[in-house]
Amino acid sequence: xxxxxxxxxxxxxxxxxxxxxxxxxxxxxxxxxxxxxxxxxxxxxxxxxxxxxxxxxxxxxxxxxxxxxxxxxxxxxxxxxxxxxxxxxxxxxxxxxxxxxxxxxxxxxxxxxxxxxxxxxxxxxxxxxxxxxxxxxxxxxxxxxxxxxxxxxxxxxxxxxxxxxxxxxxxxxxxxxxxxxxxxxxxxxxxxxxxxxxxxxxxxxxxxxxxxxxxxxxxxxxxxxxxxxxxxxxxxxxxxxxxxxxxxxxxxxxxxxxxxxxxxxxxxxxxxxxxxxxxxxxxxxxxxxxxxxxxxxxxxxxxxxxxxxxxxxxxxxxxxxxxxxxxxxxxxxxxxxxxxxxxxxxxxxxxxxxxxxxxxxxxxxxxxxxxxxxxxxxxxxxxxxxxxxxxxxxxxxxxxxxxxxxxxxxxxxxxxxxxxxxxxxxxx
Ligand code: HEC
Ligand code: HEC
Numbered sequence: 001x002x003x004x005x006x007x008x009x010x011x012x013x014x015x016x017x018x019x020x021x022x023x024x025x026x027x028x029x030x031x032x033x034x035x036x037x038x039x040x041x042x043x044x045x046x047x048x049x050x051x052x053x054x055x056x057x058x059x060x061x062x063x064x065x066x067x068x069x070x071x072x073x074x075x076x077x078x079x080x081x082x083x084x085x086x087x088x089x090x091x092x093x094x095x096x097x098x099x100x101x102x103x104x105x106x107x108x109x110x111x112x113x114x115x116x117x118x119x120x121x122x123x124x125x126x127x128x129x130x131x132x133x134x135x136x137x138x139x140x141x142x143x144x145x146x147x148x149x150x151x152x153x154x155x156x157x158x159x160x161x162x163x164x165x166x167x168x169x170x171x172x173x174x175x176x177x178x179x180x181x182x183x184x185x186x187x188x189x190x191x192x193x194x195x196x197x198x199x200x201x202x203x204x205x206x207x208x209x210x211x212x213x214x215x216x217x218x219x220x221x222x223x224x225x226x227x228x229x230x231x232x233x234x235x236x237x238x239x240x241x242x243x244x245x246x247x248x249x250x251x252x253x254x255x256x257x258x259x260x261x262x263x264x265x266x267x268x269x270x271x272x273x274x275x276x277x278x279x280x281x282x283x284x285x286x287x288x289x290x291x292x293x294x295x296x297x298x299x300x301x302x303x304x305x306x307x308x309x310x311x312x313x314x315x316x317x318x319x320x321x322x323x324x325x326x327x328x329x330x331x332x333x334x335x336x337x338x339x340x341x342x343x344x345x346x347x348x349x350x351x352x353x354x355x356x357x358x359x360x361x362x363x364x365x366x367x368x369x370x371x372x373x374x375x376x377x378x379x380x381x382x383x384x385x386x387x388x389x390x391x392x393x394x395x396x397x398x399x400x401x402x403x404x405x406x407x408x409x410x411x412x413x414x415x416x417x418x419x420x421x422x423x424x425x426x427x428x
Contacts, residue, residue, distance in 0.1 A: 262413025
């Protein structure tokens with residue numbers, strides 16, 4: 001039955017999402033042995049294209065994105081359990097500040113278990129879409145979702161506003177930024193129940209619902225302002241690129257030779273940079289890498305489902321609560337088209353801070369970096385070509401034979417994308 005449905009989607013889909021930016025040209029000279037710590041062209045330019053951005057991109061959909069008072073309020077809200085349904089969890093429960101902003105669990109524990117791995121929030125403002133399936137097009141829109149998600153904090157927008165009204169340090173900061181809260185009398189207990197709007201909420205006038213929604217979106221905008229300050233610490237690779245840029249051979253020589261060889265494989269032979277490109281080591285796009293989904297449930301629809309949710313969501317960048325509803329970001333969302341090729345495609349994740357953020361991949365299905373590398377090189381744990389939906393998978397992912405030494409080098413390179421102080425992976 002499911003298969004028939006899938007086939008009909010295949011027939012219906014005709015319009016494509018605009019193609020991702022062109023991939024960097026393959027480096028011709030990458031198989032040459034490395035001469036010294038400063039790289040020769042074309043490796044040098046390719047490597048330097050991975051330098052960290054000085055600041056996250058401007059977010060015009062959030063007028064308060066860089067407002068210091070919003071950052072302060074957001075920091076308080078991020079770890080405030082009062083935003084959850086039973087007062088027991090906050091954003092920091094799953095994005096733990098002492099654990100690289102992840103929970104380290106395969107499936108995070110909210111009210112129920114959720115089948116997606118918790119991503120780190122280091123540098124999170126640098127993405128173009130948020131969530132493994134990109135169902136959020138701004139950080140503030142994202143922040144509102146876990147609060148009301150049954151599987152995460154199981155809270156409610158009305159509960160959040162009441163909590164704010166009853167907590168003077170939050171209320172003062174809120175009023176200073178956004179003006180007074182709407183009148184909270186004569187309201188139902190909840191706006192959302194089991195993921196659906198309650199009848200009592202829908203019975204309120206549209207004006208009333210709008211003013212309450214607006215206050216709720218202010219909460220998201222304050223949390224997002226705080227999240228923009230979550231910049232990960234500099235990594236050995238970042239130091240190395242600085243040295244390469246300045247042509248400082250002494251500083252560059254501090255970067256281990258094995259990691260340098262791994263970088264060469266990443267840019268050349270293994271072509272990881274085709275997708276893990278730019279300052280985030282992510283092209284910001286969605287690909288089906290052919291991973292087998294763990295667990296019992298049907299395969300995750302990935303980007304296909306993400307687009308469906310985003311296009312109709314009232315809190316999207318093009319919606320009435322956005323501060324730039326006609327802007328470039330909104331336009332990008334409005335132009336999205338669903339296509340079966342996006343079925344099972346997930347956003348290319350950043351590769352910084354992998355050490356200490358295991359497990360990997362959207363379903364947390366890979367326990368360590370060696371498994372990830374074997375997945376790419378030997379296609380270990382991948383769906384066989386031609387099986388299931390993989391006819392839509394990435395054609396560019398084919399077996400790459402790496403020697404044990406090359407595999408180790410690639411892993412050393414991936415580890416050098418984490419800060420030194422991070423805790424080692426279990427099999428180190
Ligand atoms: C129960 C655990 C849990 C809680 C609580 C939680 N998160 Fe998450 N968070 C996740 C998981 C799992 C994902 C991945 C979801 C997906 O992609 O479908 C995620 C994704 C995100 C992302 C997207 C990251 C990216 O790289 O795209 C952001 C931002 C985020 N969370 C912020 C927050 C904020 C802010 C809060 C509090 C309002 C919060 N989270 C509460 C588990 C949690
Ligand atoms: C076709 C695009 C593409 C190529 C080429 C590619 N990746 Fe990925 N990578 C992805 C996507 C998409 C994901 C997320 C897949 C998922 O979770 O289902 C991912 C996930 C990962 C992860 C897990 C990160 C995390 O936080 O969970 C690592 C590590 C990784 N890739 C490393 C590499 C390496 C090393 C190479 C080269 C051997 C490579 N990738 C080549 C697209 C690509």
